[in-house]
Amino acid sequence: MVLKSFVEVRPDSHFPIQNLPFGVFKPEPNSEPRPGVAIADSVLDLSVISSAGLFDGKFLNNSDCFNQPNLNKFLELGRPAWREARSTLQKLLSADEPTLRDNEILKRKALLPMDKVQMLLPIAIGDYTDFFASMHHAKNCGLIFRGPENPINPNWFHIPIAYHGRASSIVISGTDIIRPRGQGHPTGNTPYFGPSRKLDFELEMAAVVGPGNGLGRPIDVNEAADHIFGLVLMNDWSGTTISPWIVTLDALEPFAIDAPEQNPPPLPYLTEKKSKNYDISLQVSVTPAGHQETCIVTRSNFKNLYWTITQQLAHHTINGCNLRPGDLFGTGTISGPEPESYGCLLELTWNGQKPLSLGRATRTFLEDGDEVIFTGCCKGEGYNVGFGMCSGKILPSPP
Amino acid sequence: MVLKSFVEVRPDSHFPIQNLPFGVFKPEPNSEPRPGVAIADSVLDLSVISSAGLFDGKFLNNSDCFNQPNLNKFLELGRPAWREARSTLQKLLSADEPTLRDNEILKRKALLPMDKVQMLLPIAIGDYTDFFASMHHAKNCGLIFRGPENPINPNWFHIPIAYHGRASSIVISGTDIIRPRGQGHPTGNTPYFGPSRKLDFELEMAAVVGPGNGLGRPIDVNEAADHIFGLVLMNDWSGTTISPWIVTLDALEPFAIDAPEQNPPPLPYLTEKKSKNYDISLQVSVTPAGHQETCIVTRSNFKNLYWTITQQLAHHTINGCNLRPGDLFGTGTISGPEPESYGCLLELTWNGQKPLSLGRATRTFLEDGDEVIFTGCCKGEGYNVGFGMCSGKILPSPP
Numbered sequence: 001m002v003l004k005s006f007v008e009v010r011p012d013s014h015f016p017i018q019n020l021p022f023g024v025f026k027p028e029p030n031s032e033p034r035p036g037v038a039i040a041d042s043v044l045d046l047s048v049i050s051s052a053g054l055f056d057g058k059f060l061n062n063s064d065c066f067n068q069p070n071l072n073k074f075l076e077l078g079r080p081a082w083r084e085a086r087s088t089l090q091k092l093l094s095a096d097e098p099t100l101r102d103n104e105i106l107k108r109k110a111l112l113p114m115d116k117v118q119m120l121l122p123i124a125i126g127d128y129t130d131f132f133a134s135m136h137h138a139k140n141c142g143l144i145f146r147g148p149e150n151p152i153n154p155n156w157f158h159i160p161i162a163y164h165g166r167a168s169s170i171v172i173s174g175t176d177i178i179r180p181r182g183q184g185h186p187t188g189n190t191p192y193f194g195p196s197r198k199l200d201f202e203l204e205m206a207a208v209v210g211p212g213n214g215l216g217r218p219i220d221v222n223e224a225a226d227h228i229f230g231l232v233l234m235n236d237w238s239g240t241t242i243s244p245w246i247v248t249l250d251a252l253e254p255f256a257i258d259a260p261e262q263n264p265p266p267l268p269y270l271t272e273k274k275s276k277n278y279d280i281s282l283q284v285s286v287t288p289a290g291h292q293e294t295c296i297v298t299r300s301n302f303k304n305l306y307w308t309i310t311q312q313l314a315h316h317t318i319n320g321c322n323l324r325p326g327d328l329f330g331t332g333t334i335s336g337p338e339p340e341s342y343g344c345l346l347e348l349t350w351n352g353q354k355p356l357s358l359g360r361a362t363r364t365f366l367e368d369g370d371e372v373i374f375t376g377c378c379k380g381e382g383y384n385v386g387f388g389m390c391s392g393k394i395l396p397s398p399p
Numbered sequence: 400m401v402l403k404s405f406v407e408v409r410p411d412s413h414f415p416i417q418n419l420p421f422g423v424f425k426p427e428p429n430s431e432p433r434p435g436v437a438i439a440d441s442v443l444d445l446s447v448i449s450s451a452g453l454f455d456g457k458f459l460n461n462s463d464c465f466n467q468p469n470l471n472k473f474l475e476l477g478r479p480a481w482r483e484a485r486s487t488l489q490k491l492l493s494a495d496e497p498t499l500r501d502n503e504i505l506k507r508k509a510l511l512p513m514d515k516v517q518m519l520l521p522i523a524i525g526d527y528t529d530f531f532a533s534m535h536h537a538k539n540c541g542l543i544f545r546g547p548e549n550p551i552n553p554n555w556f557h558i559p560i561a562y563h564g565r566a567s568s569i570v571i572s573g574t575d576i577i578r579p580r581g582q583g584h585p586t587g588n589t590p591y592f593g594p595s596r597k598l599d600f601e602l603e604m605a606a607v608v609g610p611g612n613g614l615g616r617p618i619d620v621n622e623a624a625d626h627i628f629g630l631v632l633m634n635d636w637s638g639t640t641i642s643p644w645i646v647t648l649d650a651l652e653p654f655a656i657d658a659p660e661q662n663p664p665p666l667p668y669l670t671e672k673k674s675k676n677y678d679i680s681l682q683v684s685v686t687p688a689g690h691q692e693t694c695i696v697t698r699s700n701f702k703n704l705y706w707t708i709t710q711q712l713a714h715h716t717i718n719g720c721n722l723r724p725g726d727l728f729g730t731g732t733i734s735g736p737e738p739e740s741y742g743c744l745l746e747l748t749w750n751g752q753k754p755l756s757l758g759r760a761t762r763t764f765l766e767d768g769d770e771v772i773f774t775g776c777c778k779g780e781g782y783n784v785g786f787g788m789c790s791g792k793i794l795p796s797p798p
Binding site for chain 2: 164180212
């Protein structure tokens with residue numbers, strides 16, 4: 001029997017009772033930020049639920065983790081507390097549970113229309129690492145920039161490659177993105193200074209770290225999942241835009257599938273007893289500047305990752321690096337094998353050689369005024385577990 | 400006339416009244432962390448001075464910036480508040496000012512022996528960027544890894560190059576460093592897994608950011624100095640070790656000198672009306688494992704930087720990147736022109752080809768149990784402005 005909520009959920013909603021993703025919001029512009037979960041078109045205010053004493057399990061009873069401006073304190077508590085929160089909330093929101101359903105005053109205080117609240121960054125991000133974990137993306141970049149001889153360096157198959165990104169410029173979905181300026185060097189010996197000429201989106205997802213590890217104490221790859229709270233959509237362009245709702249690994253569990261076979265087999269510290277991906281359909285749409293129409297430009301899937309998020313995490317700590325709750329791990333651009341599933345304009349237009357038709361507009365790279373929208377969704381039997389959207393619009397560089 | 404304190408200062412002390420570097424400490428293991436300044440062999444507890452109402456100027460009166468576990472709130476206030484703090488403290492500590500000098504109770508509470516307190520990281524570091532700003536270091540690395548054809552890439556002279564480092568693994572002087580493990584690939588096609596075989600120190604300094612900037616709003620190079628609070632010593636090895644005392648740019652001002660001429664001239668956004676370095680003597684000593692003797696292995700100077708810290712900061716923000724108070728900017732290894740002034744073992748031993756004699760031991764790279772000690776000092780007339788030390792010992796990798 002499908003679990004049902006007393007909150008009415010449209011069939012295409014990303015946020016049924018099976019999902020319950022976590023975020024942080026303000027009910028009013030002057031309110032303090034507080035944690036919430038998404039349910040249908042509403043946000044459930046967890047500070048209200050907590051103050052009403054409804055988190056009464058052994059991990060969350062008397063905890064102030066939902067009276068915080070971000071989720072970091074909750075993330076630090078680990079999977080047992082996350083599971084307790086999830087089961088408490090699923091019970092509280094279910095159709096046959098009267099506690100909240102029949103308490104009009106509490107319900108009015110706790111359940112707020114999502115389109116009336118302001119979503120914020122759900123976590124204080126200590127450090128942000130961006131991997132390069134899709135083989136199709138690595139191969140396409142190699143073909144474009146190095147040619148067909150050896151598109152993927154051999155070490156790519158031994159090691160989850162990553163760079164360390166900037167935490168300060170991570171923004172929440174809906175934030176405008178200013179085209180960056182800097183030095184370029186297209187021809188000759190003298191660099192020019194000016195706006196970026198090839199501004200792209202990158203279709204990614206990101207894992208949110210829960211409990212961290214001490215400096216010098218690596219996390220075993222087979223225990224890495226206990227250090228990951230959930231996933232968000234992520235657009236890695238100028239700065240990094242993430243979706244407001246973190247979908248937990250527990251909500252994603254019904255959509256877990258085997259990760260691709262790895263050949264050559266990874267070294268022992270990266271060898272997983274069970275190597276999992278998740279079947280999450282991803283889609284990118286663009287609304288070109290000056291147009292109303294939104295065009296889908298790519299359809300990919302999280303399952304296209306070669307290196308799993310647990311391998312990424314184990315690799316990140318094997319040298320002794322310490323993670324902290326709220327750290328973010330980007331997957332890198334998630335491209336599929338077909339040209340229609342490439343995860344960025346660099347690949348979709350083959351570095352500008354094949355312009356893309358977007359209704360009445362065409363694009364090689366992003367132009368000022370373009371809006372880019374990511375969505376992600378798992379299709380269950382009779383319900384979805386979705387990520388909502390991750391969007392942003394390009395503003396021109398400063399003069 | 401030289402400014403004098405009622406606190407007795409040995410002639411070779413790094414911390415006379417002309418310095419007053421800021422740090423954060425705990426008086427007892429169970430105390431709350433609080434800001435302090437170093438004076439001779441003592442630490443002045445700023446939370447005590449603040450509670451006594453002695454910060455009575457217009458910026459710091461009624462501020463709680465010294466009742467914080469780090470300096471970030473003070474850093475955010477900017478140079479006018481920093482100057483007010485400095486002049487208040489110089490007056491309070493001067494030989495002819497009775498307020499603190501003659502108040503035995505307050506003095507006992509506020510002035511604590513430095514060897515009895517525990518120093519902590521003085522700042523919450525949001526993001527940490529490490530530059531590559533010494534031309535001698537860039538040239539030596541180029542010669543070692545690419546050969547004499549073209550040791551420095553031409554772009555190095557147009558752009559202050561940097562990588563984005565990890566904030567979580569920045570530790571305070573005295574913290575042991577565990578030798579990292581990871582994949583290596585010295586010969587053949589199959590990588591091995593094991594402890595790092597060439598562990599090095601890197602002699603650096605780092606700038607601590609004060610007021611930040613909004614996303615998309617670059618900082619002008621000629622205003623960049625107002626966004627830098629001061630400098631620390633930094634060892635960039637496995638993780639990053641910094642010295643506990645931040646010496647302010649105001650204390651360093653008497654040691655400001657012209658930065659080297661830049662050829663080719665930088666682009667307008669990097670062109671400074673006045674391009675400054677500081678004359679800071681730097682020294683690295685090593686105590687080899689199992690030995691008592693400490694040997695000096697290099698002597699360099701901060702003035703060897705090609706790109707100034709203000710150019711680094713302006714460049715970092717020109718693309719719209721936002722900085723936050725407490726962000727850290729490493730200079731990169733500071734090597735001088737002579738072989739005795741190279742800033743890391745890679746250069747000093749020319750990638751292991753010329754072992755270094757350390758008393759009864761020799762080294763190519765660091766061995767387990769080695770302790771590395773950085774010091775830095777400016778020599779004034781009759782006084783020093785120093786950084787104390789930045790030290791750490793190498794522990795073996797986990798089995």
